[in-house]
Amino acid sequence: MDIFRTLAGGGAHFDKKRFQNDLKIFGGAADEQASTSTSGSAASVGKTGTSKRKRTAADLGTNGEKSGSANGAKLIVPDGLDFFGSAAKTKSTTSAVEREDRQSKKDGKRKADEESDAESGIDSNDERDEISDAAPVTKATLSTFLKQNKIKLKGTDVPLPMASWSELETRFHVQPWLRTNLDKWGWGVPTAIQKGAMPVLLANRDLLAGAPTGSGKTLAFLLPLIHHLRAPSKKENFRAVIVSPTRELAQQIYDQLRRLSEGRNFRICVLTKTSDATAISKASSSDASKRKKYDVLITTPLRLVHAIEKEEVDLSHVRHLVLDEADRLLEDGFLQQTDSILAACSHPHLRKALFSATLPAGVEEMAKTFMIDECRVIIGNKDSATESVSQELQFVGSEDGKLHALRSLIQEGGLKPPVLLFVQSIERAKDLFHELVYDGLHVDVIHSERPKLQREGVISAFKRGDVWVLICTELMARGIDFKGVQLVINYDFPQSVQSYIHRIGRTGRAGRKGRAITYFTKEDAGHLKTVVNVMRQSGCEVPEWMVGLKGPGKKERKKLKARAPERKGIRTSAASSVGRREANRRKEMVAASKRRKVEGTGEGTPKGKGGE
Numbered sequence: 001m002d003i004f005r006t007l008a009g010g011g012a013h014f015d016k017k018r019f020q021n022d023l024k025i026f027g028g029a030a031d032e033q034a035s036t037s038t039s040g041s042a043a044s045v046g047k048t049g050t051s052k053r054k055r056t057a058a059d060l061g062t063n064g065e066k067s068g069s070a071n072g073a074k075l076i077v078p079d080g081l082d083f084f085g086s087a088a089k090t091k092s093t094t095s096a097v098e099r100e101d102r103q104s105k106k107d108g109k110r111k112a113d114e115e116s117d118a119e120s121g122i123d124s125n126d127e128r129d130e131i132s133d134a135a136p137v138t139k140a141t142l143s144t145f146l147k148q149n150k151i152k153l154k155g156t157d158v159p160l161p162m163a164s165w166s167e168l169e170t171r172f173h174v175q176p177w178l179r180t181n182l183d184k185w186g187w188g189v190p191t192a193i194q195k196g197a198m199p200v201l202l203a204n205r206d207l208l209a210g211a212p213t214g215s216g217k218t219l220a221f222l223l224p225l226i227h228h229l230r231a232p233s234k235k236e237n238f239r240a241v242i243v244s245p246t247r248e249l250a251q252q253i254y255d256q257l258r259r260l261s262e263g264r265n266f267r268i269c270v271l272t273k274t275s276d277a278t279a280i281s282k283a284s285s286s287d288a289s290k291r292k293k294y295d296v297l298i299t300t301p302l303r304l305v306h307a308i309e310k311e312e313v314d315l316s317h318v319r320h321l322v323l324d325e326a327d328r329l330l331e332d333g334f335l336q337q338t339d340s341i342l343a344a345c346s347h348p349h350l351r352k353a354l355f356s357a358t359l360p361a362g363v364e365e366m367a368k369t370f371m372i373d374e375c376r377v378i379i380g381n382k383d384s385a386t387e388s389v390s391q392e393l394q395f396v397g398s399e400d401g402k403l404h405a406l407r408s409l410i411q412e413g414g415l416k417p418p419v420l421l422f423v424q425s426i427e428r429a430k431d432l433f434h435e436l437v438y439d440g441l442h443v444d445v446i447h448s449e450r451p452k453l454q455r456e457g458v459i460s461a462f463k464r465g466d467v468w469v470l471i472c473t474e475l476m477a478r479g480i481d482f483k484g485v486q487l488v489i490n491y492d493f494p495q496s497v498q499s500y501i502h503r504i505g506r507t508g509r510a511g512r513k514g515r516a517i518t519y520f521t522k523e524d525a526g527h528l529k530t531v532v533n534v535m536r537q538s539g540c541e542v543p544e545w546m547v548g549l550k551g552p553g554k555k556e557r558k559k560l561k562a563r564a565p566e567r568k569g570i571r572t573s574a575a576s577s578v579g580r581r582e583a584n585r586r587k588e589m590v591a592a593s594k595r596r597k598v599e600g601t602g603e604g605t606p607k608g609k610g611g612e
């Protein structure tokens with residue numbers, strides 16, 4: 001299988017003919033997809049943290065591949081990661097190594113399971129070996145089902161989880177067309193979070209939900225929401241509100257909601273900083289006869305708060321409020337806005353649902369202050385990275401070492417597109433872009449200073465495969481679903497453990513495998529332990545000396561989160577390799593091409609500073 005087929009399997013399209021020269025940059029690009037996981041050790045001295053999972057995946061590749069992709073591309077899904085049931089239909093032959101691996105994992109997880117039982121109030125003595133994944137859950141099979149699906153439940157009278165989509169109709173009386181749309185869009189089997197969280201929301205209970213990145217949380221809140229709305233309404237405005245921290249994520253939620261509700265004319269309004277003002281003015285027109293009614297409002301917090309303050313929106317009919325990336329929305333910076341939104345949603349029967357891959361204890365405490373008799377559904381270990389990503393830490397010495405490491409990776413053929421490259425600031429994103437654009441990569445950059453149209457253009461280009469390496473800031477760290485991303489590079493060390501988990505979660509989505517490399521210098525060493533802990537928890541090997549490191553204190557963690565460390569600038573050293581004059585000539589060519597593009601399409605080089 002070549003790289004193009006691999007990418008197409010992930011939803012990105014690559015024009016092989018058009019990029020044939022560029023392909024050479026990637027050396028081993030025609031390798032099997034499985035080689036991504038084994039090529040990990042090539043990069044350089046000082047790198048660590050190859051996943052245990054890699055061994056299992058490689059074994060599976062020869063001993064029992066599980067094929068799950070629609071286009072025939074092989075999808076190797078290690079046990080325990082098969083959120084999407086893609087391997088369920090394939091009979092697998094299990095290697096001795098795999099069996100051994102599984103047994104040791106079982107032993108290691110026993111303690112965690114016991115803790116899970118304690119939380120769920122379940123007696124482990126009713127344990128059974130295995131139950132059919134599709135049979136409806138009963139009180140007798142609950143314990144085994146929860147263990148099999150790594151679900152932890154907490155709360156009073158938490159509704160039993162749902163084992164299969166068929167229960168939507170038989171148990172919850174969900175309209176059949178919703179099931180039709182699930183099948184149509186390839187959401188064939190519910191994921192663990194969908195099994196655990198949907199019954200809670202369908203029963204109209206408040207919910208706090210945590211599940212790994214890329215495990216299907218969006219659908220877990222959208223389907224119950226649409227079920228409760230039943231049909232478009234011309235009587236009430238805004239019956240449901242979904243808040244997301246970025247407009248890219250808001251747009252993505254909108255796209256998924258459109259698919260899920262296909263064939264029904266739900267009126268959905270996306271309201272972001274720069275979104276079409278007419279949408280909201282139509283909704284708030286003083287002439288009631290002209291007022292347009294929306295069923296669902298998907299919004300970023302700031303834009304909604306402005307609309308509330310200007311009395312452009314009336315949220316008194318809202319029955320369902322979803323905070324996606326809830327921990328971010330309850331952090332300083334967004335907290336005040338989230339508070340205002342909560343206050344404006346004044347309906348006495350308002351139901352609240354909070355979702356995230358990370359839910360720090362402080363956030364949970366805060367959530368409890370405004371939720372009523374809530375249920376808590378957690379998949380796997382709380383605040384952990386998705387296990388489908390093989391994580392590596394690479395010591396690069398100094399800031400300059402990062403560029404060397406990156407270029408070595410390119411030369412070794414380890415930079416398999418599409419790649420997301422995270423840096424800590426807009427300034428650094430721009431600098432790195434100007435550096436890499438001369439390396440012949442199809443590279444672009446996205447951050448909050450780029451106008452909406454440009455941001456949309458970059459995302460489409462990345463999805464199409466026209467952009468191979470996308471340099472980004474924290475803006476893209478959460479929620480964004482690029483299925484085909486092969487590699488995430490933390491060029492700059494993340495400022496919090498949550499940031500690390502969300503950033504690397506842009507790869508390894510929907511049960512696919514992914515790879516994440518985090519560069520660190522000695523300046524970052526004090527914060528290494530936080531990442532090491534996440535790596536160990538998700539089954540990655542880390543050297544003993546790292547395990548023994550002291551973690552940063554609370555004060556220091558707070559300091560890092562509040563302010564990115566000062567870093568030496570990313571120097572333009574392209575001049576040394578291709579010659580300064582040549583570099584300038586190419587720079588001008590790129591600038592001219594961008595100017596032409598701006599004239600033609602409204603896209604171009606970003607200007608200004610600040611933001612994510």
Ligand SMILES: Nc1ncnc2c1ncn2[C@@H]1O[C@H](COP(=O)(O)OP(=O)(O)OP(=O)(O)O)[C@@H](O)[C@H]1O
Nearest residue numbers: 187188189191213214215216217218357479481510
């Ligand atoms: N039941 C399902 N079967 C197959 N694919 C699914 C299913 N549910 C969701 N997906 C797909 O999985 C991908 C990831 O889902 P989603 O974006 O909701 O993840 P998430 O858990 O919200 O991740 P993040 O924490 O990064 O926001 C999406 O492409 C979605 O369409």
